[in-house]
Amino acid sequence: MNPQELNDWLATARNWLQEQAPDYSGKARQGLTMDEDLALGRRWQALKSDAGYACITLPRQYDGGGGTEMQKILFEAEEKTWDLPNTYFGISLGMPVPMLLRYGSEAVKDELLPKAIRGEHIWCQLFSEPAAGSDLAALTLKATRDGDGWRLNGQKLWTSWAQYSDWGIIVTRSDPTVPKHAGLTYFYLDMKSEGVEVRTIRKLAGESEINEVFFNNVYVPDSQRMGEVGGGFKVAIETLMVERYAVSDEACGGISAERFIDIAARARIGSRPALEDGEVRRLLADTLVERQGLRSIHRRAMEAIAAGHEPGPEGAIRKLLIAKRRLLLGAAAMDLMGPDALLYDSSAAQSNDPVNAWIEAPPIRIAGGTDEILRNTIAEKVLRLPQDHRPDKGVPFNQL
Amino acid sequence: MSEHMEALVMIRDQGRRLLEQAATPERQRALLDQPGAFDRDLWDQVVELGWPGAGLAEAQGGLGLGWSAVAELHQLLGARAASLPLLQTCLAVDLLVQADADQARHSEALAAGAAIACVSLFGPGEPGLPERPLATLTDGLLSGSSTAVAFAAVADIALVYAWDSGAGSPVWVVLETSATGVARSTPNVIDNARAMAVLTFENAHCSVLSIKDPVAAARRLAAAAAVITAFEQIGGMETCLHDACDYARERRVFAQPIGAFQAIKHGLADIYADLEVARGCAIDALAKLENASPQLPAFAAAARIGATAAYEHAARENIQFHGGIGVTWESTEHFYFRRSRSLALEWGSLPYWRELLVDNAAMLTEGY
Amino acid sequence: MNFDFSDDQKMLADHARQFLGETCTFDRLREFVASGEDYDRALWQQMVELGWPGLSVPEAAGGLGLGVLELCLLSEEIGRVLAPVPFFSTVCQAVPLLEQAGGEVADSLLARIAAGTCTVAVANPDQGHSLELGGNSCLDGALAPVAWLHCADVLLVTASETDGTAVLLSVELDQPGVQRERLAAQVLDSVSAWGAAHFDKALTTVLARGELVVALNHKLRLRSAVLLAFEQLGGADSACTMARDYSLERYTFGRQIGGYQAIKHKLADVRVAIELARSNAYYGAWALYTDSPELPRAAALARISGTETFTLAAEENLQVHGGIGYTWEANCHFYYQRARLLAVAVGGPDQWAAELLESIR
Known part of the structure; x- marks a missing residue:
């Protein structure tokens, strides 16, 4: 697609959103329970699929959009300007579904992919465990051979949307006698299988999408294995790399610099407007500089993708910076509001309300790579620094 | 590749080789020991390569490669901690062409590298542009003094x-440093390789530049200086980061390379993040x-703040x-x-630029 | 300044720490939140038995006649366990206000507090602007949010007479002219409770008037800053300990996470901040105790340092815990929310920073 065609395509998509999105966003979602909101989300997903805007990079034969990465990024950025109920499908369509496309049989893909893409099914990703988060290969959920299949026993943790999931992808320990990365095997499974129990975990604040999932002798046929026996770690890493460029809004879901200015202009410190305070201005200047730099990085990544190149490694700094910034700006705005900031209405929009922006910030600094792991990744992958000292390397898992 | 791009690549590659061979640590140490020091040999060599005129329009005797060439060359200079008055040449010519035609002889000499310029803009005792500059013009004669100004120690002409x-x-004047009534002293400064000097004027003869709005010209000049200096700062921090990473891989304590300890590796990751934000700005x-955009003030301020803070961070931690x-x-x-501290002070310090950025925050988002 | 707490005072603190450590556990906080109770009455009753409400009430009014230093230490211990009781408003704020205001009504309130039969809510001085005081000292208007307002026996609030004169009022809250509600679900910190009240010709007593009220409120603000700094110090210290314990227990890549410098140095930085905050809080205590002219400066320093430190400790505790940190089950959120609550409670850091600069110019 040349730039002109891409522009035309985007204009059409924008019009389509203008026409359709109001019925699925903002006011249309107010006061809905999570179940009702999800039902609305499923309808939105189906509508998008009919118009070719769901899973834009996946083939049309499975009800995807059959488009390019660039189209996907542009559409998602546009979609983010509407407050739509698509959070339930973020993981499902972001990782498990593209993996199924790579590893599933034709028959399975024909049956399952359209359902997932249209929002009828949700897929979850069963990776982390109580003792295996950042260190994924430390997982202990056991897979043992049973006839032409496997039996799974153990526990997963932090599984987003498991409470609504129909299918899941899972990494298991199939051989504890070899070093930890070598003994893992990867499957997909029916979440309604006998022996699967999902418990939702209450978060420090807000509605919860996270769960613990218990496996009590759950049967999985060997035909649902993805990759080699013992090759699970490689497939897991492949899963995490599927989305080479994830779109995230520049305020990380929290309040924007403009919203902060708005609050600071109205608040007073002593006899002066808070916006005239040096400390407030310094925070604001630093925020604007950081955002400006990240905008430039984003723009260059877009240009690279459009030209068919890989975006530069500098994109890796984005989440590290904006997650922390969201927390800082939220707290600083609350400071300026004084005791009014004590009142907490969990239904207020996080992008508008500093209290929600602040209170829901900590999970972002942890999920999808903690700040510490992100710094390790930048240091090792970009700056080519050595790995941390690793006493677990090369040692059979059951001797650790 | 366009002709301009080819010329740019050539000048850059030649420059890099030249600097690698000529801007050595030994030389830098010698310069640092001598107040007002200037690497004249290096200057003569880059003049041969056509650097002074690289960014200037062909009408002014330059190569017409624009500000991006000046930025690239300053990034190279920054990487080797070399100091040459390319930016000053461009700023001076920029001012001179806005003024009368009889300043053309200065422009030609500057473009050819036959003359060196310095620019005295910021005043003492404040981080930003002075409302009332210290040097005073009375009946066509200049009295008063400048602060320590980079390249004033070797400049042939001064824009004040x-x-x-x-x-x-306020008004812009140009004078020859050899003129009667102009004296210069070279105090010891934190970075003696910058050819810094204080200029003192006592009824010195000078020419007033007929610029319609001297204050606006001063702001524009500061913005251009901020942007080009940002590239010099980026060059410097790239070297800091590169050197620190090399050292972290090589140096061992407790049977590990120090780069395997998170205090070091995360510190370096943070510098990288700062560097990339600064580069983006x-x-x-x-x-x-380059487009003479009306949004320049806010973008220049962001570049100035991003690069200054990041360079100082990188330079400080590199020592650590x-x-x-x-x-x-x-x-x-x-x-x-x-160098990171000197550049942080030479073109207005951060309190000034932060004010400018916050006051013009909306400019950043126009058309985004 | 050569300042430390006496052995008796330290003993009081040790006892308090032991008592609160055994009684006010995370499980109890959780039960408290689930129960929907206004405040932890059983715990408050135990504190009454220990004589805490009357700690600084003069012996003549039935109190223990101890001073502000004892209050500092108890505040630290209460901050450590985030006890859900109206200790700060009743003991740290109301008692000195009443004592300094003087008069019969104040004395009888002091006696009730010491006897453990009265809890008090104290509104910030600038919250009473919209209240109208009519004839016969009848009060009209609305007030929110004030800690424990929905459940306290008495409210102390500053209002203005029709000519603008400031008056300090005490309001018996259990009367027909007062309607109250709990701002339960909507308040930031789940283990403290905040209320709103509506007054319709409510009967009040004027405790002080004019210049005296301004002086009392000024002193109240500084005292609150110092005592809250101790509460913040206690919270920061226990959040730091909690993070340390977890970092010893949790393993990744074959190592205790506390062995990684990212975690180890984070905790060291928190520890450094705590020591600094402690030192600033002690300075505040000394200034309060000696009624030093340095009090405005000392209070601002204690307040700024306390706020920054508790915020840092609470955030980093959560971060050190990783994924488990943001669940309701892990208790990190108690500190995270309380730290923010205390940060905005009596003026944010920017405001205190401005006052600090004012006090040293």
Whole structure:
């Protein structure tokens, strides 16, 4: 697609959103329970699929959009300007579904992919465990051979949307006698299988999408294995790399610099407007500089993708910076509001309300790579620094 | 590749080779020991390569490669902690062409590298542009003094932002440093390799530049200086980061390379993040400078703040990562430590630029 | 200044720490939140038995006649366990206000507090602007949010007479002219409770008037800053300990996470901040105790340092815990929310920073 065609395509998509999105966003979602909101989300997903805007990079034969990465990024950025109920499908369509496309049989893909893409099914990703988060290969959920299949026993943790999931992808320990990365095997499974129990975990604040999932002798046929026996770690890493460029809004879901200015202009410190305070201005200047730099990085990544190149490694700094910034700006705005900031209405929009922006910030600094792991990744992958000292390397898992 | 691009690549590659061979640590140490020092040999060599005129329009005797060439060359200079008055040449010519035609002889000499310029803009005792500059023009003669100004020690001509006591407003004047009534002193400064000097004027003869709005010209000049300097700062921090990473891979304690310890590796990751934010700001600001965009003030301020804070961070931590060796005269780390502070002070310090950015925040988002 | 707490005072603190450590556990906080109770009455009753409400009430009014230093230490211990009781408003704020205001009504309130039969809510001085005081000292208007307002026996609030004169009022809250509600679900910190009240010709007593009220409120603000700094110090210290314990227990890549410098140095930085905050809080205590002219400066320093430190400790505790940190089950959120609550409680850091600069110019 040349730039002109891409522009035309985007204009059409924008019009389509203008026409359709109001019925699925903002006011249309107010006061809905999570179940009702999800039902609305499923309808939105189906509508998008009919118009070719769901899973834009996946083939049309499975009800995807059959488009390019660039189209996907542009559409998602546009979609983010509407407050739509698509959070339930973020993981499902972001990782498990593209993996199924790579590893599933034709028959399975024909049956399952359209359902997932249209929002009828949700897929979850069963990776982390109580003792295996950042260190994924430390997982202990056991897979043992049973006839032409496997039996799974153990526990997963932090599984987003498991409470609504129909299918899941899972990494298991199939051989504890070899070093930890070598003994893992990867499957997909029916979440309604006998022996699967999902418990939702209450978060420090807000509605919860996270769960613990218990496996009590759950049967999985060997035909649902993805990759080699013992090759699970490689497939897991492949899963995490599927989305080479994830779109995230520049305020990380929290309040924007403009919203902060708005609050600071109205608040007073002593006899002066808070916006005239040096400390407030310094925070604001630093925020604007950081955002400006990240905008430039984003723009260059877009240009690279459009030209068919890989975006530069500098994109890796984005989440590290904006997650922390969201927390800082939220707290600083609350400071300026004084005791009014004590009142907490969990239904207020996080992008508008500093209290929600602040209170829901900590999970972002942890999920999808903690700040510490992100710094390790930048240091090792970009700056080519050595790995941390690793006493677990090369040692059979059951001797650790 | 366009002709311009080819010329740019050539000039850059030649420059890089030249600097690698000529801008050595030994040379830098010698310069640092001598107040007002200037690497004349290096200057003569880059003049041969056509650097002074690289960014200037062909009408002014330049190669017409624009601000992006000046930015690239300053990034190279920054990487080797070398100091040459390319930016000053461009700023001076920019001012001169706005003024009368009889300043053309200055422009030609500057473009050819036959003359060196310095620019006295910021005043003492404040981080930003002075409302009332210290040097005063009375009946066509200049009196007063500048602060320590880079390349003033070797400049043939000086562009001075002065106070016109007759009109009661700022004015730009140009004078020859050899003129009667002009004296210069070279105090010891934190970075002696910058050829810094204080100029003192006593009824010195000068020419007033007929610029319609001298204050606006001063702001524009500061913005251009901020953007180009940002690239010099980026060059410097790239070297700091590169050196620190090398050292972290090589130096071992407790049977591990120090780069395997998170205090070091995460510290380096943070510098990388700062560097890339600064680069993003500088790239976008350069585009605004080249297009003479009305959004330049905010973008230049973002570039200035991003690069200044990041360079100082990188230079400071680079010494820390090197441990004891980092604080010796023999190490190269202090070149960048000095330079980062000197550049942070030369074109208005951050309190001024933060004000400018916050006051013009909306400019950043126009058309985004 | 050469300042430390006496052995008796330290003993009081040790006892308090032991008592609160055993009684006010995370499980109890959780039960408290689930129960929907206004405040932890059983715990408050135990504190009454220990004589805490009357700690600084003069012996003549039935109190223990101890001073502000004892209050500092108890505040630290209460901050450590985030006890859900109206200790700060009743003991740290109301008692000195009443004592300094003087008069019969104040004395009888002091006696009730010491006897453990009265809890008090105290509104910030600038919250009473919209209240109208009519004839016969009848009060009209609305007030929110004030800690424990929905459940306290008495409210102390500053209002203005029709000519603008400031008056300090005490309001018996259990009367027909007062309607109250709990701002339960909507308040930031789940283990403290905040209320709103509506007054319709409510009967009040004027405790002080004019210049005296301004002086009392000024002193109240500084005292609150110092005592809250101790509460913040206690919270920061226990959040830091909690993070340390977890970092010893949790393993990744074959190592205790506390062995990684990212975690180890984070905790060291928190520890450094705590020591600094402690030192600033002690300075505040000394200034309060000696009624030093340095009090405005000392209070601002204690307040700024306390706020920054508790915020840092609470955030980093959560971060050190990783994924488990943001669940309701892990207790990190108690500190995270309380730290923010205390940060905005009596003026944010920017405001205190401005006052600090004012006090040293």
